[in-house]
Amino acid sequence: MKTSALFLTLLPLLVSPSLRAADACCPPALPAEAPLPAASIYQTEVDFTTDVDTPFHLAELRGHPVALVMFFSTCAYACPATVADLARIREKLPEADRTLTRIVMVSFDTERDIVAVLRQFRESRALDANWVLLRGADDSVRELAALLGVKFKREADGNFAHSNLITILSAEGEIVHQRAGLTGGLNEAAAALLGAVRSGEKSPDA
């Protein structure tokens, strides 16, 4: 028994140097250091900027179930409805799960949605710290849109034609649900978000 336990302990050392760091000596690796699942959009190399002007990599959302939309702050028609929907989805979660969840809004208006505009957006809508407002360069915005399947196009008047898509991400950044369109689907989105909360609890570093 003792021998086999010793063998199992040493096995990683024998198999591969890369396993050794994770398995043999230390406490379990932090989630941030474990490799991301193959389907995690957090593998993207592009980064964003927050409404307090700090750089933000999407992988910083790791560990939090996420509801994510792409938007532009001057949008008069669809986006206010989307903000309201996001708030309603969040309200459907049990109180304890709400604080873990992050609501992420990424602007594709690279020109007008500067940091100060995003900050104003947060203040005018009284969005709390669980809301993450991001802007990015063309490169970043296009890549995220492609990963999510969001299509957008800047119109001549400066507004955007765009898909209305709320994406629910697991704690590891995998797309677990998408709600398309402007009506309905809030319960399904909330259920997916709750599922992401629960699966995150079961295996925090999976």
Place this chain on the structure above:
Amino acid sequence: MPRRRLCFPRPLRPLLAVLGLALGMGGHALRGGEASVIIPAGDYRPITRATSDPEAIAVAAFLLDILPITNAEFLAFVTAHPQWRRSRVSPLFADETYLRHWTGDLDPGPAAPADAPVINISWFAARAYARAQTKRLPTLAEWELAAAAGYTTPVGRDEPAFKQDLYTWLSAPTPEVLPSVATARATLHGARGLHGLVWEWVDDFDTAMVTGESRADVATDQNLFCGGAAASATDPGDYAAFMRQALRSSLKARQGTSSLGFRCATDLPPPSDQP
């Protein structure tokens, strides 16, 4: 590909160095000397547009790679960036079409000669390559502006020799093994192979068919293509542009095809401050 003549640039074009290197050399050597050319500012006129869109989009001057990226160049990239090797790439960034004509992760093999354009590349991979060179993909407007030029004039579709070569290529099947990028004849601004070798990724390919209303997404785009495109076409005679538009609207960012490659672009450095 016998119809692709080896060309000799006009003496005024600063391409002699490139041509000299091109003769009988492999992929990266082709890009020695001047690697990119300036595409002068101009107007891009989309072949289809929403009624709210402008007739022409002003495009600033930019730098465009003279040649499409070759297998040899892409091999150097995946060698330096293991996460982009065929066996390791995330399925989010490239599907099973990725580099499928290569023999192995670091072995392009007989179907992918060093100096032929690399194909079966996803949009994500093309962008990652460009980022690694501190470049980017050209936008659709930039690419189309560059590709509008003929051999000797800015408007290739009015040039009989250019048109003939273009339509010969469009009607020919893609060869199983692509020829060297050196076989492509330079057009007015010095870029080569924008036509005649492979189709090429552009950074905003996925906006090709988004018109006024994209809420209902893909299915609607398809519907719009049949009737809507022809109805609002600005130049129905530009068959090649329609083919490119149809191709782009059918692409997915994770998916490559056996006739789709890419090249990189860069902004022109800002004009230096006057003393």
